[in-house]
Amino acid sequence: MAEVVLTMDRTLASNYRGGMFMGFSACVPKGIIPDWLYFSVFCPSVEYDEETGEVKEAPLGIRRIEAQLRREGYDVAVVHPDAVHKAIDEDTIAVGVSEIDPQGMGPATTTFTSFSGKPAYMKVCFEDLMERIRELKDRYGFGVFMGGPGAWQVAETFPRFGVDFLIMGEGEYVVGEVVRRIEEGDRGLEIVRGKPVAAEDIPTIVNPTTNGIVEVARGCGRGCKFCSPDMRELRSFPLSKILEDVDVNVRGGHEEILLHAEDVLRYKADGWRPNVEAVLELFSAVMNRPGVKRVSVSHVALSTVCQFDERLGEISEVAGVGELVPWMGAQVGVETGSPRLMAEHMPGKVAPYKVEEWPDVVEQAFGIMNDHGWVPCGTLILGLPGETEDDVMMTVELLDRLRDYKSFIVPLFFVPIGESRLSDHDFFTPEKLTEVHWEVILKCVDHDLKWLPELYEEYARANGHGPLVKLTIRALTWYGRRKIFKSALKWCPEKELVEAVLG
Ligand code: SF4
Numbered sequence: 001m002a003e004v005v006l007t008m009d010r011t012l013a014s015n016y017r018g019g020m021f022m023g024f025s026a027c028v029p030k031g032i033i034p035d036w037l038y039f040s041v042f043c044p045s046v047e048y049d050e051e052t053g054e055v056k057e058a059p060l061g062i063r064r065i066e067a068q069l070r071r072e073g074y075d076v077a078v079v080h081p082d083a084v085h086k087a088i089d090e091d092t093i094a095v096g097v098s099e100i101d102p103q104g105m106g107p108a109t110t111t112f113t114s115f116s117g118k119p120a121y122m123k124v125c126f127e128d129l130m131e132r133i134r135e136l137k138d139r140y141g142f143g144v145f146m147g148g149p150g151a152w153q154v155a156e157t158f159p160r161f162g163v164d165f166l167i168m169g170e171g172e173y174v175v176g177e178v179v180r181r182i183e184e185g186d187r188g189l190e191i192v193r194g195k196p197v198a199a200e201d202i203p204t205i206v207n208p209t210t211n212g213i214v215e216v217a218r219g220c221g222r223g224c225k226f227c228s229p230d231m232r233e234l235r236s237f238p239l240s241k242i243l244e245d246v247d248v249n250v251r252g253g254h255e256e257i258l259l260h261a262e263d264v265l266r267y268k269a270d271g272w273r274p275n276v277e278a279v280l281e282l283f284s285a286v287m288n289r290p291g292v293k294r295v296s297v298s299h300v301a302l303s304t305v306c307q308f309d310e311r312l313g314e315i316s317e318v319a320g321v322g323e324l325v326p327w328m329g330a331q332v333g334v335e336t337g338s339p340r341l342m343a344e345h346m347p348g349k350v351a352p353y354k355v356e357e358w359p360d361v362v363e364q365a366f367g368i369m370n371d372h373g374w375v376p377c378g379t380l381i382l383g384l385p386g387e388t389e390d391d392v393m394m395t396v397e398l399l400d401r402l403r404d405y406k407s408f409i410v411p412l413f414f415v416p417i418g419e420s421r422l423s424d425h426d427f428f429t430p431e432k433l434t435e436v437h438w439e440v441i442l443k444c445v446d447h448d449l450k451w452l453p454e455l456y457e458e459y460a461r462a463n464g465h466g467p468l469v470k471l472t473i474r475a476l477t478w479y480g481r482r483k484i485f486k487s488a489l490k491w492c493p494e495k496e497l498v499e500a501v502l503g
Contacts, residue, residue, distance in 0.1 A: 002077035009125040014043040027109040029118035053083030067203035072176040098148035102126040107412040134162035143182030152418025169194035204244040208252025217261035222348035225421040236268045250291035263301040272352040283318040302365035313372045321373035326458040334378040337398030338391035366405040383414040383428025392436040399443040442501040
């Protein structure tokens with residue numbers, strides 16, 4: 001048995017059928033659809049070894065910790081949450097759990113669960129996992145550490161879940177020391193602060209990641225007040241290191257590589273100036289790697305898209321957009337249509353443009369992306385501290401301008417992320433919704449229902465969904481449309497608005 005066992009809750013042990021849009025279903029509240037349907041259609045399990053419990057693919061963060069601990073001489077296994085009992089015995093020194101949203105407090109989950117009053121799957125699955133780990137801990141006496149982007153959510157409650165050490169921030173420099181302390185019998189009940197890791201110190205993964213995700217840069221540097229402090233410094237990885245991670249994923253069976261950074265187009269950027277040649281070299285090198293058939297990206301920033309302008313087409317050409325893939329999806333932060341709020345909370349997101357240009361930057365970037373076969377999946381934030389009705393009206397106006405661009409737009413409630421500069425503000429909740437907020441939500445629903453069928457058809461074709469999955473999703477879309485309309489009539493006090501926007 002391995003000395004260190006790493007695992008995650010069941011919602012993270014899925015590749016969501018290989019797509020970014022399906023990933024949002026991780027935030028669905030439990031009880032909206034039957035569990036069997038949720039776990040078979042939306043959140044199917046990754047493959048794992050029935051005997052050892054080891055998973056075939058795992059989230060990138062866990063793979064980095066696995067690589068770091070191996071580098072420090074530990075025998076490590078990354079196991080499926082349903083099979084932790086198969087990997088743990090009296091030889092186990094420590095169990096590590098990595099979580100993104102363990103209490104369902106992230107922006108998407110908070111928004112989706114706050115209307116239904118039902119708990120998020122992530123929270124239910126996390127608590128179930130920790131209960132089982134606690135029973136094993138009582139029997140074998142190992143120590144437990146936890147980390148990941150959602151660690152802040154249990155900063156005050158982690159001992160309740162049987163966690164001895166909570167790692168906040170990047171874990172590579174500190175996780176080995178935590179395991180050594182556990183080995184020596186220390187059960188700290190302590191929060192350990194990670195430090196930004198230099199690109200050259202980040203270990204190459206040793207096993208495949210979920211959906212072949214490969215990190216190309218870490219951090220951001222745009223400095224939005226609501227964002228995690230871990231994003232402060234942008235560090236682009238050397239191409240050779242990226243290609244090593246690509247090779248590990250190819251050997252693990254991935255033909256598509258998902259390039260990940262907070263803004264992939266700022267790879268090796270010089271300040272605010274993107275390095276188009278370096279990004280092109282990155283895409284070409286990955287596409288030309290033996291075994292790679294497709295490449296996709298996780299996030300880009302709209303201001304960088306505007307800086308790329310027509311040259312985004314060169315990336316599309318290298319990536320075979322329109323030939324190998326129907327379109328290139330990318331998550332983008334729209335956040336608000338109000339330049340005043342941009343100036344107040346996130347001026348860096350607009351740079352190098354002026355904050356008053358933000359609505360134009362957003363529309364122009366959506367246009368550039370569509371022109372070159374990209375589909376933005378944008379997020380909005382409702383209830384930012386200091387938001388006024390005029391600010392929200394500007395978001396309504398921006399949504400009208402975006403209606404004809406093929407895209408997906410998700411409104412999210414403001415969440416005071418732990419350790420961010422807005423962490424002492426309150427969560428935005430449904431009771432605080434005004435008529436104009438409702439207009440934003442309903443317009444987003446209308447926008448997404450307009451584009452969803454076309455996007456899904458193309459997406460299903462590209463991801464080889466079988467007829468049963470397609471039929472189920474189509475039926476759910478039809479059912480969802482009716483259900484959303486009825487729910488909006490129930491929840492929204494402005495019935496006429498619902499009829500006008502969705503009727
Ligand atoms: S641009 Fe995104 S990642 Fe960067 S600081 Fe702002 S919210 Fe965070």
